[in-house]
Amino acid sequence: MGGSAISGDLARDALGDRFSVPLFVSRDYSLPPFADRDFLVLASSYSGNTEETLSAYVDAVERGCMVISLSSGGKLEEFSRTLGIPHLHLPSGMLPRTALPFMLIPILTVLNKLEVIPPVEEDVMHASEVLRDILSRNSVGIPTADNSAKKLAVELVGYAPVVYGWGYLSSAAYRVMTDFQENSKVPAKSALLPEADHNEVLGWQAPKNLTALFAVILLRDRGEPKEMKARIEATRDLILKERAGKILEMSAEGETNLQKSLSTVYKGLITSYYLAIANRVDPWKTGAIDLLKKELEIRLKTRDEISTRVEGLKP
Amino acid sequence: MGGSAISGDLARDALGDRFSVPLFVSRDYSLPPFADRDFLVLASSYSGNTEETLSAYVDAVERGCMVISLSSGGKLEEFSRTLGIPHLHLPSGMLPRTALPFMLIPILTVLNKLEVIPPVEEDVMHASEVLRDILSRNSVGIPTADNSAKKLAVELVGYAPVVYGWGYLSSAAYRVMTDFQENSKVPAKSALLPEADHNEVLGWQAPKNLTALFAVILLRDRGEPKEMKARIEATRDLILKERAGKILEMSAEGETNLQKSLSTVYKGLITSYYLAIANRVDPWKTGAIDLLKKELEIRLKTRDEISTRVEGLKP
Numbered sequence: 001m002g003g004s005a006i007s008g009d010l011a012r013d014a015l016g017d018r019f020s021v022p023l024f025v026s027r028d029y030s031l032p033p034f035a036d037r038d039f040l041v042l043a044s045s046y047s048g049n050t051e052e053t054l055s056a057y058v059d060a061v062e063r064g065c066m067v068i069s070l071s072s073g074g075k076l077e078e079f080s081r082t083l084g085i086p087h088l089h090l091p092s093g094m095l096p097r098t099a100l101p102f103m104l105i106p107i108l109t110v111l112n113k114l115e116v117i118p119p120v121e122e123d124v125m126h127a128s129e130v131l132r133d134i135l136s137r138n139s140v141g142i143p144t145a146d147n148s149a150k151k152l153a154v155e156l157v158g159y160a161p162v163v164y165g166w167g168y169l170s171s172a173a174y175r176v177m178t179d180f181q182e183n184s185k186v187p188a189k190s191a192l193l194p195e196a197d198h199n200e201v202l203g204w205q206a207p208k209n210l211t212a213l214f215a216v217i218l219l220r221d222r223g224e225p226k227e228m229k230a231r232i233e234a235t236r237d238l239i240l241k242e243r244a245g246k247i248l249e250m251s252a253e254g255e256t257n258l259q260k261s262l263s264t265v266y267k268g269l270i271t272s273y274y275l276a277i278a279n280r281v282d283p284w285k286t287g288a289i290d291l292l293k294k295e296l297e298i299r300l301k302t303r304d305e306i307s308t309r310v311e312g313l314k315p
Numbered sequence: 316m317g318g319s320a321i322s323g324d325l326a327r328d329a330l331g332d333r334f335s336v337p338l339f340v341s342r343d344y345s346l347p348p349f350a351d352r353d354f355l356v357l358a359s360s361y362s363g364n365t366e367e368t369l370s371a372y373v374d375a376v377e378r379g380c381m382v383i384s385l386s387s388g389g390k391l392e393e394f395s396r397t398l399g400i401p402h403l404h405l406p407s408g409m410l411p412r413t414a415l416p417f418m419l420i421p422i423l424t425v426l427n428k429l430e431v432i433p434p435v436e437e438d439v440m441h442a443s444e445v446l447r448d449i450l451s452r453n454s455v456g457i458p459t460a461d462n463s464a465k466k467l468a469v470e471l472v473g474y475a476p477v478v479y480g481w482g483y484l485s486s487a488a489y490r491v492m493t494d495f496q497e498n499s500k501v502p503a504k505s506a507l508l509p510e511a512d513h514n515e516v517l518g519w520q521a522p523k524n525l526t527a528l529f530a531v532i533l534l535r536d537r538g539e540p541k542e543m544k545a546r547i548e549a550t551r552d553l554i555l556k557e558r559a560g561k562i563l564e565m566s567a568e569g570e571t572n573l574q575k576s577l578s579t580v581y582k583g584l585i586t587s588y589y590l591a592i593a594n595r596v597d598p599w600k601t602g603a604i605d606l607l608k609k610e611l612e613i614r615l616k617t618r619d620e621i622s623t624r625v626e627g628l629k630p
Contacts (some may be wrong), residue, residue: 005510016347019347019349020349022349027507027510028509032337033332160521167343178515182514182518185517185521194367197607197608200493202603204502205602206500206501210473210475227611227615230615231611234611234614239603286517288516296546300542302542
């Protein structure tokens, strides 16, 4: 779920062109019905206590899937010890959404070791250089005039961001949206091209008092495929220009799809922090998420139920 | 894409618990990289001229996938005749989004004949009774006081709808959103539980001048799993109640997941027509979509390129 599941999406987007087998990202209490002994299940929850992940994890063990788990501790680590399931221990003490690299890189490493994808070390090393460079150009000390993340944040004050992604920037669009929701505490949405050109574009014909509240952020890349470049620009010039409150762009950097995707995610993250500051909200607070987690734990006692299932599976 | 691709999503949602193999819905110019000779590709475009579908279709033929195509004519039918690919001819003259049953039922029938899913005739027959019943209770002649679709449409005037779905009502939520966009010409979004409880809920903490513009529609089902019921109600009572402009509900009907999903889609469709009338817009007009299609055809000449590829594949 949330910050943990997006690592799977980013892995698929970034290395999609090099994947030799299908990868599914599941965000529910159980696995898709066709998952059987031939499937490798990576159960990933940063806290190790996400009830949906724990439930899907036990489901995977019961079905006889090959299972590997990742967490910074919690029940997922405990259950894995009990059941003899390989577990990757992540450094603890972060917010799940800030632990993204610690969940993504192990997933890529495992997939490479299993020969599902080619080696990624070099790609990852260069990605971290790209991200460092982005941070240095957009850090707190750099004034707004020279700081594209601050500039973008200022433009977004008072608007609901709508992030348009496509292809290898699809899950980057989703993640940028959730960072605006979680850090900046603003309503946001994401949509994908070319699909949006077949339905969503008609929604922009509403009266301007509704559409002008949305600031569109188009994800761009100087290497974008010619079909996508034409779509993005036609959608921008023929549809959005007249109706959206604002049209902004955010450009991917780097050479590979992994670098492009992560650079976009990182720019969105930094922008979402500046927008939080501009909105006078605390980017670290997750009150509503915690409130719901506690309430559901009280109402459902899902973790107790899962513990019982784990007991029954003990070797 | 659009009204054609959603049939694949609905098939997966509705029969997910009975699927013996994975089903992917692709909305792009090419297939996922792992699709090979072991894959069956259903190339579905109502018009038969959607450039993304034509491109992915030729991709599938080139890769040696087993291919079946569905359209009401167009290039897809023409290419299939040229290449000796089995083609299902659909009745013509509809808007793609109104042709949904004509695309969904053949997909289910083909999947059943290939023994991927169990027989669905009875399920489909009963679904059509459920839909007829919904129409009779919500038709134009029934006054608003007794007409839940008209009532819902009246509530939605001036708001941007946000449709919350989950599990077997996930693609129903997406389709209800696109029907509001396409028919009612309003900005809309959809989100899924439990995922939304891990990020989106924080976005509702924005100032009320932004959040109060959204009318949330919760998809419900009297048979919803207990975890989902608890989540929907906790999210509604603890998060949305204070912040959303409105909270509305739409209930699935019928016994099976197929019936529940289609009944929700149909209620959304009828509501979107009444909202179009309330908004004084023509639900049938698709100006922006057509404009983009024409512009991209001029800029890219994708269909000419695909024709050349088809020529090269001639047996």
